[in-house]
Amino acid sequence: MAKHISLGKKGEQLAIAHLKQKSYQILETNWRYQKAEVDIIAMFENVVIFVEVKTRSSNFFGYPEQSVSDAKKRLLSIAAEAYMYEKNLETDMRFDIIAITLNKQTKDIYHIEDAFFGY
Numbered sequence: 579m580a581k582h583i584s585l586g587k588k589g590e591q592l593a594i595a596h597l598k599q600k601s602y603q604i605l606e607t608n609w610r611y612q613k614a615e616v617d618i619i620a621m622f623e624n625v626v627i628f629v630e631v632k633t634r635s636s637n638f639f640g641y642p643e644q645s646v647s648d649a650k651k652r653l654l655s656i657a658a659e660a661y662m663y664e665k666n667l668e669t670d671m672r673f674d675i676i677a678i679t680l681n682k683q684t685k686d687i688y689h690i691e692d693a694f695f696g697y
Contacts, residue, residue, distance in 0.1 A: 585680065589633025590617055593676040596687050602627065606661075614657035618676075626671040628658045630693075633678040642677035643690060655696040671696075 594604055597620050605626070606619040618629035630650065632642035651673070658671055675693040679686040 585635060586631075586633050589676075589678040589680060590631050592633075592678055592680070592685070592687060593618060593629065593631045596676065596689065597622075597629070600689075609657070609661065611657040611660040614653035616654060616657050616661070619661060624669055626658075626662065626667055626669055627674050628654055628661075628671065629674045629676055630654060631676045631678065633680055635679070635681045637679055641688075642679065643675045643688065643693070646675055646693075651694050658696060 590607065594607065597604065597618065600622070602620040602622045604618065604620050607617065609616045609619055616628050617631040618627075620627045620629060630646055632645055634642045634645075654673060658673070661667075662671060672692050673694050673696065675690045677688040677690065
């Protein structure tokens with residue numbers, strides 16, 4: 579497996595553990611709709627949360643959360659609407675980013691709640 583893929587998978591595992599520790603209920607992982615993939619879909623306090631996980635081995639090229647593009651946000655928004663419709667959910671929803679810097683010396687997890695609004 580390519581190094582960046584295994585780093586991403588490890589980041590997603592850490593993000594799931596982080597959310598569970600905060601009493602979030604994990605509904606789905608790697609949920610796909612058309613061209614979009616939502617890394618984690620969770621429920622917390624009757625809010626459906628669509629989580630984008632970004633993992634980097636260093637902050638040399640910027641913080642992980644800075645790499646969530648407007649195009650990615652649009653795709654996540656489309657997927658979120660489809661998920662809510664498919665599951666017949668009529669509750670609030672939000673978009674979070676979990677940014678992880680992970681290397682031999684560091685394991686930083688930065689959870690940004692309500693990171694952006696749907697497009």
